Amino acid sequence: MLKRSLLFLTLLMAMTLAAQNRLSPLPCPILGGELSNSATTSISDIDDVLPHMRALGLNTVLVPAYWELMEPEESHFDYTLIDRTIEVARREHLQVIFLWFGIWKNSMSCYAPAWLKQDAKRFPRAMTAEGKPMEIASCFSDNVLQADLKAFSSLMNRIKEKDPRREVVIMMQIENEIGMLESARDHSPLAEKAYKKEKWAERYGSDEYADEKFMALSYARYVEHLAKAARQIHDMPLYVNAAMNSRGRRPGEYPSAGPLAHLIDFWQEGAPDIDLLAPDIYDTGFKSWASQYAMPLRPQDGGKIKNRLFIPESRCCENSGVRALYAFGEHQALGFSPFAIDQASAHETESVTQAYHLLRQLHCYQPALFQCQRKTWGLLFDQADQERIIEDDGVVMTCRHFFTLPWDPRATDGSTWPEGGAMLIRLGKYDYLLAGSGVVVDFKTPTEKRQEQQKSLGEDGFAEAGNAASQPSKAGKRFQGKRLGLLSVDEVEVSDEGQLNYLRRHNGDQSHQGRHARISVGEWKILHIRLYEYP
16 A cells, blocks of 8 residues: 555656646736637637737636537538637637537537537436436447547647647647536446446446546546647647535535546546646635645645646636736635626626736736745735735734725725735845735734734724723833834835836825824735834
8 A cells, every 4th residue: 555655646746847847838826817718710700709808918718619610510620700700819819718618518418519419329428326328428438539529629720730839739638527417427327337347346336426536537537538639639638627615515516526636646646748727706705716726736745736726717706806816816816717707797707907007017026026036925815814824934914904004985885896806926135026916914923913903093093092902001011123114115016027127116095104004995006015123
């Protein structure tokens, strides 16, 4: 058992290193947006939507590649939409990640060509335990695999022909939200044969969670055939995306056996040529979902990344911008991408445009910020999660939602708080950048923080009169240690040459007379903060 575990760890580290090497040439960060499912089903759609994505401030667009439109008749391929997407993206200075809508899209086989759908004998369906066939092609059918593999390989060949140096197409998604619904696993005759051959029940049991593991390994092995072919044709980073197992649902009630965080070992075993397992985050709890997919190995394993965070789909809303800043700051994410950004309102896309503008400046200033080579943190707050305390080399930073300050009437008018978030960056001792919206940060020494008195503040930001909690204790202990103060808080921008350019000094009312650095809700700024110690 120990020998097998060591072998698996060795293989995992080799796979991790290979994946990191393949990801390293990518533009970083990927400031992306995924198009809605039918956004590029015609030439006119492509001509209209891609320039709009450029205007929103994206550098990368996630674009579906539709099997049913690419191979409407078996073995007769039409690359019109693929070619046009590459041509327009190149003209607009955009990069593209194609999403292979092949045999599975959101579990179902809805994007398979009509000739495949109508021949269930040749291309069998997955079945429930009761024998009900589903609109899901069975991953245990070699005919299904060979048809999918042939089409996907033709797509990769075409991309290589149109973009041989990977100047436009930088990454590929294989299938879309793979998973079983209605049943935790496939019970078709082919699946049952494979299940018995693996002696799965003897190894893992026969409950729904064991069934999900069986399907995860089976799906991964299927995907590996496509990934290996892609490597041989036009080598580039490859990933699979996952619909989350949320809201207390059990296997079969969510897209089971997909590339979910709790199944990562089965997916990495079955599909070693896949570089990333990527979460599609729509539910509440953004920080929790993101952390499940940002998976570092233990320090004793070399500290490499087991799975680097890439979010190809997230709900496009007014909070998307601060969520992007959080993902890059906290997890050094490879990229972020709101879904159906082409259909979103200006109110929803504005935060994306603003956040990407800040991130582009930060990358121009120090690319290492996005390559796990500098100390950064992500801040993300809402009405229920208002504060985070960060300790850094003698500095205790208390970070909060802007609406925790007492003077903004929007904090108490009964409306739901928009999320506040930022990327917090250490440049050096007592030297930080804060880039974001809707946050406030104060800075103290550890001894000062421990002796801090809680005060109830009025709407002017000063202590409320007559409040016992605000009164100094007459018998209190003498203050010990040193304090930190704000030496300067400057609003800055980054030039095209990567230099920090001074815009204005934040002091007086803008720093509450030197008590904190802050960026209001609705404002998007980069602050350069320098501290000093006294007395």
